[in-house]
């Protein structure tokens with residue numbers, strides 16, 4: 319999704335892809351296929367570009383630090399990126415900067431997990447610090463009786479254990495920062511997860527108290543500055559009255575993020591263009607909304623596999639809905655695209671949500687009889 323703004327601005331994208339048919343390889347002019355854990359392959363690739371950036375967080379930190387020490391321009395720098403790669407490091411940084419974390423601890427053996435639950439109350443949430451996404455690497459334990467199901471997670475490495483936050487909803491703040499220190503934020507948005515996968519995002523978050531919104535944006539900008547983040551960063555939050563600030567920090571993502579997909583159609587500057595501007599140390603774009611509300615709805619692979627037929631129904635059903643398809647093989651439950659709908663004059667948020675939901679449902683089921691997946 320960086321390809322379109324890159325072409326518009328005349329930047330040449332060179333993608334290091336894990337396979338010849340992955341989404342990014344289908345749209346970039348230059349593609350190198352390789353393993354991002356292979357130091358020699360990555361070094362050869364990195365030497366041929368002006369700036370190296372990411373669309374996921376799994377490139378090993380030691381490898382990136384080695385390339386940075388050889389003079390490769392890496393944005394975000396490996397020391398910043400480490401906080402999105404390691405949730406324990408992230409928790410320590412958020413605490414050090416004075417922003418509100420859920421109660422948390424390290425646990426390297428089940429007894430430490432049990433002691434945490436007994437002290438702070440059950441249920442608790444166990445997380446692998448590295449490599450998780452879309453809820454993979456997150457386990458909720460309702461009581462000590464469920465400890466056996468976590469036993470295979472303990473391999474000697476420290477795990478993260480957290481209180482199970484009774485949040486009212488999940489929020490996110492998206493910011494961008496350049497190496498020169500210019501920063502910009504979009505308004506706080508609300509994200510709805512289904513089975514730990516982002517399903518819907520509403521921007522701006524509706525009915526959010528102004529002081530909470532301001533504090534959340536300030537926290538995200540301060541975290542970006544303090545950790546010397548560059549490019550786009552999403553700060554995922556839990557809205558909860560149990561915190562004085564009105565929120566707790568869940569996690570950091572340092573790249574364009576699912577919670578920010580609405581910006582492609584609902585903001586003057588979309589997150590993919592902003593990420594390119596930021597990592598190239600160019601002035602940032604305007605982050606204002608283009609309407610009162612924008613809604614993004616993900617769609618997962620479903621019963622329909624005929625995208626062209628689904629497009630005939632979906633695009634005629636709502637000509638102002640914007641469909642973004644990832645070029646992935648359709649498999650049930652796989653995130654394969656998203657729909658953005660920007661509110662029209664006089665339209666309620668519920669109407670905008672319903673339109674996004676209907677288009678996503680048609681794309682999933684292939685017919686106009688598709689029901690809103692919610």
Ligand code: ADP
Nearest residue numbers: 443450451452453454456480481482483511514
């Ligand atoms: P991932 O790296 O897979 O995105 P997260 O840490 O964001 O993992 O967790 C995925 C989802 O699990 C969150 O969006 C939230 O719905 C739920 N979750 C995570 N941590 C907690 C917690 N401490 N309390 C309650 N729910 C949580």
